[in-house]
Amino acid sequence: xxxxxxLVNDLNAVRQKSPLVHNITNYVAMNFSANALLAIGASPVMxxxxxxxxxxxxxxxxxxINIGTLDSQWVDxxxxxxxxxxxxxxxxVLDPVGAGATTFRTETALKIIExxxxxxxxxxxxxIMALTNRNVRSRGVDSTETPNDALxxxxxxxxxxxxVVTISGPIDYITDGERVETIANGSPMMARVTxxxxxxxxxxxxxxxxxKNTFEAVVHAMxxxxxxxxxxxxxxxxxxxxxxxxxxxxxxxxPDILLKTLRQ
Amino acid sequence: xxxxxxLVNDLNAVRQKSPLVHNITNYVAMNFSANALLAIGASPVMxxxxxxxxxxxxxxxxxxINIGTLDSQWVDxxxxxxxxxxxxxxxxVLDPVGAGATTFRTETALKIIExxxxxxxxxxxxxIMALTNRNVRSRGVDSTETPNDALxxxxxxxxxxxxVVTISGPIDYITDGERVETIANGSPMMARVTxxxxxxxxxxxxxxxxxKNTFEAVVHAMxxxxxxxxxxxxxxxxxxxxxxxxxxxxxxxxPDILLKTLRQ
Amino acid sequence: xxxxxxLVNDLNAVRQKSPLVHNITNYVAMNFSANALLAIGASPVMxxxxxxxxxxxxxxxxxxINIGTLDSQWVDxxxxxxxxxxxxxxxxVLDPVGAGATTFRTETALKIIExxxxxxxxxxxxxIMALTNRNVRSRGVDSTETPNDALxxxxxxxxxxxxVVTISGPIDYITDGERVETIANGSPMMARVTxxxxxxxxxxxxxxxxxKNTFEAVVHAMxxxxxxxxxxxxxxxxxxxxxxxxxxxxxxxxPDILLKTLRQ
Numbered sequence: 001x002x003x004x005x006x007l008v009n010d011l012n013a014v015r016q017k018s019p020l021v022h023n024i025t026n027y028v029a030m031n032f033s034a035n036a037l038l039a040i041g042a043s044p045v046m047x048x049x050x051x052x053x054x055x056x057x058x059x060x061x062x063x064x065i066n067i068g069t070l071d072s073q074w075v076d077x078x079x080x081x082x083x084x085x086x087x088x089x090x091x092x093v094l095d096p097v098g099a100g101a102t103t104f105r106t107e108t109a110l111k112i113i114e115x116x117x118x119x120x121x122x123x124x125x126x127x128i129m130a131l132t133n134r135n136v137r138s139r140g141v142d143s144t145e146t147p148n149d150a151l152x153x154x155x156x157x158x159x160x161x162x163x164v165v166t167i168s169g170p171i172d173y174i175t176d177g178e179r180v181e182t183i184a185n186g187s188p189m190m191a192r193v194t195x196x197x198x199x200x201x202x203x204x205x206x207x208x209x210x211x212k213n214t215f216e217a218v219v220h221a222m223x224x225x226x227x228x229x230x231x232x233x234x235x236x237x238x239x240x241x242x243x244x245x246x247x248x249x250x251x252x253x254x255p256d257i258l259l260k261t262l263r264q
Numbered sequence: 265x266x267x268x269x270x271l272v273n274d275l276n277a278v279r280q281k282s283p284l285v286h287n288i289t290n291y292v293a294m295n296f297s298a299n300a301l302l303a304i305g306a307s308p309v310m311x312x313x314x315x316x317x318x319x320x321x322x323x324x325x326x327x328x329i330n331i332g333t334l335d336s337q338w339v340d341x342x343x344x345x346x347x348x349x350x351x352x353x354x355x356x357v358l359d360p361v362g363a364g365a366t367t368f369r370t371e372t373a374l375k376i377i378e379x380x381x382x383x384x385x386x387x388x389x390x391x392i393m394a395l396t397n398r399n400v401r402s403r404g405v406d407s408t409e410t411p412n413d414a415l416x417x418x419x420x421x422x423x424x425x426x427x428v429v430t431i432s433g434p435i436d437y438i439t440d441g442e443r444v445e446t447i448a449n450g451s452p453m454m455a456r457v458t459x460x461x462x463x464x465x466x467x468x469x470x471x472x473x474x475x476k477n478t479f480e481a482v483v484h485a486m487x488x489x490x491x492x493x494x495x496x497x498x499x500x501x502x503x504x505x506x507x508x509x510x511x512x513x514x515x516x517x518x519p520d521i522l523l524k525t526l527r528q
Numbered sequence: 529x530x531x532x533x534x535l536v537n538d539l540n541a542v543r544q545k546s547p548l549v550h551n552i553t554n555y556v557a558m559n560f561s562a563n564a565l566l567a568i569g570a571s572p573v574m575x576x577x578x579x580x581x582x583x584x585x586x587x588x589x590x591x592x593i594n595i596g597t598l599d600s601q602w603v604d605x606x607x608x609x610x611x612x613x614x615x616x617x618x619x620x621v622l623d624p625v626g627a628g629a630t631t632f633r634t635e636t637a638l639k640i641i642e643x644x645x646x647x648x649x650x651x652x653x654x655x656i657m658a659l660t661n662r663n664v665r666s667r668g669v670d671s672t673e674t675p676n677d678a679l680x681x682x683x684x685x686x687x688x689x690x691x692v693v694t695i696s697g698p699i700d701y702i703t704d705g706e707r708v709e710t711i712a713n714g715s716p717m718m719a720r721v722t723x724x725x726x727x728x729x730x731x732x733x734x735x736x737x738x739x740k741n742t743f744e745a746v747v748h749a750m751x752x753x754x755x756x757x758x759x760x761x762x763x764x765x766x767x768x769x770x771x772x773x774x775x776x777x778x779x780x781x782x783p784d785i786l787l788k789t790l791r792q
Contacts, residue, residue, distance in 0.1 A: 031555075366575075
């Protein structure tokens with residue numbers, strides 16, 4: 001059960017504090033995620049060079065590592081950023097895009113988990129299952145599994161990695177290994193817009209940087225994504241206008257709209 | 265003359281099978297092309313790392329290689345992907361962006377043709393001419409030639425490379441070296457939206473993965489692009505809203521709309 | 529005071545000549561900036577490989593170097609492009625994104641200024657100040673300073689580098705070290721769309737390639753950005769629809785609209 005006062009507090013805190021979220025993310029998501037973060041009131045940075053990682057992390061409130069267009073040359077930057085943020089005590093989010101599709105992705109995701117101890121891991125059902133079971137195969141960046149089937153994997157992963165694990169899907173599941181929260185908002189049209197999941201991971205970074213209760217913060221981030229996506233989809237003829245409408249709804253989101261639309 | 269039953273069959277097959285299209289494409293096009301593929305019902309993957317190429321190709325129905333923001337480090341991934349897909353017997357599309365503008369691009373495109381034997385080559389008039397005649401120079405990524413002038417080059421290239429060659433322009437030409445089909449749909453506004461041509465190449469990959477008659481499949485892909493572009497342009501105040509409307513029209517496209525709008 | 533006849537002449541010249549603007553820019557901005565340049569009537573190229581830099585520059589009217597997602601491997605291409613363009617006598621614009629946020633960015637920006645002698649340097653207040661004062665720190669890619677405070681730095685930088693320096697903000701300042709022009713058009717919503725500043729830099733390249741009076745050309749570019757942004761914001765529910773509306777307004781911009789909306 002979501003504490004609605006805390007949810008509103010976090011939304012207001014994001015607008016007031018404008019947390020600086022450093023994203024090492026994929027080429028497909030960069031523009032859309034940056035615009036989503038600006039729309040909700042955060043301040044996005046996209047940087048990946050090893051040379052500047054320590055200084056960039058020193059001013060960031062959260063780090064989001066996304067392996068969507070993975071390249072061995074970027075992994076060094078990811079690990080250095082994660083290490084610097086871990087030492088600083090800031091928030092780290094991992095989006096293991098395509099884990100289970102290739103060995104390179106699964107192993108890189110596991111390496112980042114081991115080296116950087118992310119606070120949050122967010123993926124689709126196949127990706128989350130692949131991180132605990134090498135026999136699960138993703139179909140590219142799409143899930144072949146349902147969130148419900150992945151829930152046990154998510155709990156195991158959350159306990160093993162001491163993180164909050166989120167499975168995105170028609171219903172989002174958020175677990176710390178013990179507690180499970182679900183978000184039923186959203187729209188099937190969200191899956192037809194690329195980088196929507198990547199943006200959810202960046203949004204988790206935003207909210208976890210204003211609320212030290214990471215489990216609750218991630219629930220709030222997924223609430224905001226689901227509510228904005230649901231309202232935007234109702235106004236959208238197709239997945240093209242959905243992109244703009246989703247950003248607009250993040251921009252226009254108020255505590256009233258959020259509470260009124262949240263199905264809980 | 266387009267076989268309208270086959271056209272409708274292919275559109276339906278794309279929606280039913282949701283082919284996985286692996287794109288090694290340029291930074292400018294990635295987001296727009298991914299959204300176009302999702303809108304038509306396909307499943308896009310964007311990945312370029314050599315380390316994961318074989319596994320990614322093993323699950324892909326088509327491979328689209330686009331040299332728009334070329335980098336020597338990416339060429340290895342392109343060649344490895346092409347080689348793996350050739351062995352697997354899947355579809356390969358090449359988009360030789362900027363061939364004729366620089367030696368690096370012309371030679372890389374020719375190297376990919378020689379090594380990977382693409383099933384489809386799609387470009388603008390200058391790019392296609394530059395692949396058979398070193399004296400043709402592109403103006404950056406824009407064509408300095410008309411599609412009609414490039415048709416003979418396209419036929420030669422199609423025969424030499426045993427591929428279906430497509431020239432995009434106000435009228436699109438598709439040839440296998442013998443047959444020539446033309447698509448007259450579209451709008452001048454399409455040329456004012458970046459990555460529209462790159463997206464046409466990815467669309468060729470989508471349709472060629474559901475129809476073994478590659479010539480026919482490419483004609484269908486260009487029909488879909490032209491029809492969606494034409495309807496979208498009519499609804500668009502300018503090239504900004506055109507982007508969203510084009511994706512919407514792909515999303516909303518039905519056999520009825522397609523047949524009604526196709527000028528043949 | 530803007531010479532309105534010159535302003536209109538430059539807008540018309542852009543539409544007639546369609547200058548080829550070569551951008552070595554960041555991953556976040558590439559698509560949006562390319563679409564903005566197409567919308568105003570220019571012809572954008574995005575290329576970064578050292579291997580093709582000389583040939584690409586040989587056909588370009590302007591070069592825009594933007595360090596937004598800086599990588600040591602790209603710096604070689606930037607320097608080679610700048611060197612080739614300097615020898616050719618074409619326009620060079622530098623956007624020192626994030627200067628002051630990390631040493632790597634500040635030093636790369638200074639290295640490019642020293643090696644390539646850009647005609648135009650455009651940034652936010654912190655970025656411009658950081659180039660003359662190592663004690664100024666940017667907050668990621670956001671400014672911590674106001675344009676007015678940065679004006680003295682801009683004048684010093686303009687004189688030292690013999691360039692036209694532009695500070696973007698609620699009011700834009702353009703200076704060559706002696707003269708100062710201001711543009712009061714625009715909207716706060718522009719700061720909520722990522723890559724709007726990067727696009728202003730590319731627009732400076734467009735206008736400086738049709739007007740040898742670089743100071744005047746940059747004033748015209750900032751006028752166009754401010755006017756299109758102001759009209760677009762009035763039509764936009766939020767920062768998502770703002771993206772499309774801004775591109776539309778560039779596409780639809782006429783001398784009449786420009787002169788009517790410009791506040792001078």
